[in-house]
Amino acid sequence: MTELRGPVRIVGTGLIGTSIGLALARLGVVVELVDGNPDNALMAERIGAGSRQVEIEPQLVVVAVPPDHVGAVVAAQLDQTTAVVTDAASVKSKPLADARKLAEDVSRYVGSHPMAGSERNGPLAARADLFDGATWAITPHETSDPQAVDLVRRLAEACGARTVEMSVADHDLGVARVSHLPHLMSALAAGTLADAPSSHLELSGQGVRDVTRIAAGDPRLWTQIVSANSTALTGLLEQIRGELDRLLVALGKEEAGEELTAILGQGVSGAIRVPGKHGAPHIDLVTVLVTIPDRPGQLAKLFADAAESGANVEDLRIDHSPGRPVGEVELSVKPGTVDQLVDALTTRGWVVHV
Amino acid sequence: MTELRGPVRIVGTGLIGTSIGLALARLGVVVELVDGNPDNALMAERIGAGSRQVEIEPQLVVVAVPPDHVGAVVAAQLDQTTAVVTDAASVKSKPLADARKLAEDVSRYVGSHPMAGSERNGPLAARADLFDGATWAITPHETSDPQAVDLVRRLAEACGARTVEMSVADHDLGVARVSHLPHLMSALAAGTLADAPSSHLELSGQGVRDVTRIAAGDPRLWTQIVSANSTALTGLLEQIRGELDRLLVALGKEEAGEELTAILGQGVSGAIRVPGKHGAPHIDLVTVLVTIPDRPGQLAKLFADAAESGANVEDLRIDHSPGRPVGEVELSVKPGTVDQLVDALTTRGWVVHV
Incomplete structure (x- = not known):
């Protein structure tokens, strides 16, 4: 050794x-x-x-x-x-x-x-x-x-x-798939927003925020990363171009339904394979939505109340819709602990949606 | 009236x-x-x-x-x-x-x-x-x-x-940009993961999780949405195909640097225009990273401690790297309140990185 x-x-x-x-x-x-x-x-x-x-x-x-x-x-x-x-x-x-x-x-x-x-x-x-x-x-x-x-x-x-x-080759194809290609797709999606009218940006929700977040990364660093992995990426980008052409053809048809559903279904199959928290591929978690006023101390109060329920919050997201004076926190917990969490929060005056 | x-x-x-x-x-x-x-x-x-x-x-x-x-x-x-x-x-x-x-x-x-x-x-x-x-x-x-x-x-x-x-046309182009196109890009990126070896998925980080999250949406509902907006989407997808071709050409060159940086830079320009919390386009927020053990009550303790500092947490994210026994919480606060937050958390025993 x-x-x-x-x-x-x-x-x-x-x-x-x-x-x-x-x-x-x-x-x-x-x-x-x-x-x-x-x-x-x-x-x-x-x-x-x-x-x-x-x-x-x-x-x-x-x-x-x-x-x-x-x-x-x-x-x-x-x-x-x-x-x-x-x-x-x-x-x-x-x-x-x-x-x-x-x-x-x-x-x-x-x-x-x-x-x-x-x-x-x-x-x-x-x-x-x-x-x-x-x-x-x-x-x-x-x-x-x-x-x-x-x-x-x-x-x-x-x-x-x-x-x-x-192996070197397997690593590079892997990171092309789970890191470099997602970065490029994020950059291409975000790129269409660069010259968009502000009124269009006003319609933004959480989805576009998630998809474009990583596109804000340093372009010089990413140029080096992407150039260094050009072989693996070229293959994947050609695959994307094939799917994009299929999409465009489908959208041009009167009855595009089945073709579109197939492409979107492939996306679902891929999305659910992305490992979640701690590498666990599919812990079944239940999400509970809680409305919170945008004031100091509200998150602290929420988490203190959640902790008293004994449920462990496995994941959380805050949803910020533009213009909303209140936020919404999505708490993910194991199915067996949902009821105790909801009871504890409701009793303490929170507006909760399961 | x-x-x-x-x-x-x-x-x-x-x-x-x-x-x-x-x-x-x-x-x-x-x-x-x-x-x-x-x-x-x-x-x-x-x-x-x-x-x-x-x-x-x-x-x-x-x-x-x-x-x-x-x-x-x-x-x-x-x-x-x-x-x-x-x-x-x-x-x-x-x-x-x-x-x-x-x-x-x-x-x-x-x-x-x-x-x-x-x-x-x-x-x-x-x-x-x-x-x-x-x-x-x-x-x-x-x-x-x-x-x-x-x-x-x-x-x-x-x-x-x-x-x-x-107007009807302006609305449809707007939602194509900030909702339907991001959904399709997410689906295409996720689609490449459907048949990937599990070892590649093990290399996943937060970026691919963000980019592919919305691709898990109901394919039948999204087929109807996308079909109904095919005109606006076709224009945007053709624009994406043009950029994709530019990317592929750039990646095939020996010296692809400038072209790639330009495409990625366009992505940065778009990404920073997406409105954040409460529709405010650019509140300058400072992020503070805090390491937290994955045990019940830790988030509650963190937010209680943060609340005592008097700083309002404007946004937060949890980063889950696969296999990590600890999580990392990113708290965003206004620049003027960073010091008091960091002091309060450090004093209370948290590992904090600014």
Whole structure:
């Protein structure tokens, strides 16, 4: 069993790199911080993610630089050290291909992808617990040294993550499906609103808010991510174009019903497969709607009252319809606890709808 | 000024029709309930939405039947009564066109669209306050009698809604943009997940959950909605196909950066125009992340502690990463109250990230 002893060199002290440093520092692992921007490395050092000066050679190098540069930095670290090298990029085939072109020997390289992040960037957004319970994909290639794979797994576990091992190609197709394609679809849907009259935007409800939320993400970062995964994405986008053409043909017909229902039904089949809370695919939850006045302390009162019922709120959403002076909170609870929740809330004066 | 005296005849006692009945009943307006399914009308009567037997001729008829039948029922009511007739369908041009074909005179017809609803259906999901503060679009046509328009406005106001007057064509293009197109994009994105390997679904995060949520809606209902608005939707879908082709061409190039960034940037411009809470387009809110253990009562404790800080929580989200034993709550507050919130929570032992 390979042990993670350190030192661990982190190249790129943004959100991910610095968070890994903080997670390792809490275990007493020596962490070396390197960043092209000296301010970032200094900031990461100041918040306790490691040190900018470490004399001992690293056991492991973690490359957490922007997607476009990952392959080159991985190759450089392979050539300059005898350490195992991993990276944290969200696409795995391009860094591997780039590293293969540039480095002598890539057997010490094992790609990985911690599936955590935030809309925030930079070392100051970093947190020791960013990866607690998160999924961390480990993507060995055919010539990866098994001991290197083991060490990268130790890193993910040390950061508190749950590891999933998969091939580079499978990983990239997976994230194309569950992350990059949804991002592009969100961007295309949102794009049609850029020049729309304000009166149209006034008709917005919760649906369009949900669908377009992620489209607000940084276009430069997403350009790098999407470019790096262009092969997997091209296949999926061609599939979407086929479905879009089918939709357009169906809409042009007098009797489009069956065709449209089939396309929408396929959407239902996909939507219900997306895992919910805590990766549980289908806990049957019942939702209870509660009307709340928009005043300080109302949410606190609601949750205190809900807690007294003994029901655990598994999920919640607030619905904001434009112009409404009151909000609506949707509480999801296990079926067996609905009655006690509704009773408790109604008794305490809440307007509740099941 | 036209007064809403009643009786109001409601044809179709599903969620919307019965909710209108309940809202009017609380003002003492006499409501007549009609439904092709006698069980539905009986149920609506039992919960106090009106009466199945009203001897007096209606002043106003509200048609709240499934989208495909609206025009025919509107025409029948125009011919059978001397009342003003409105409907509650989410698309306005098709009911008008159908009614024009079938009825002698459509000057007493004024379409309308209450922008409220729920994932629940049927009379038992109805609520007197469903429209409180909601937007209710009123869509007169060229030959609509101004007094009829006035009466329909009174109806919406009696239900507690905020009215917006717009043309039939403008309404339909607006809802195509902010409701129907997002639904189809969500369905297409979700559709690619229907046959995906489970290992890919394991990589899901909050983004794909948001984008695909509405795709789970009833395919038969959405087929009717989408078919009824095919003209407006076809234009938008052709625009999407153009962008999709641009995306595919860009992804096929060696240097796709600028083109991709432009497409993604257009998405950002659209996404930030979608109104947030209470229709306010851009309150600058600051988000504070709080880690919470998944145990009963933790949300209650969090909100009680937040309330003691005096900061009003304007919005909140729970992030559920698959497999995480802890959850993360994102609280949005006005910039001036961030410090007091963070202080109050930190003092009380919460792990807080700004």
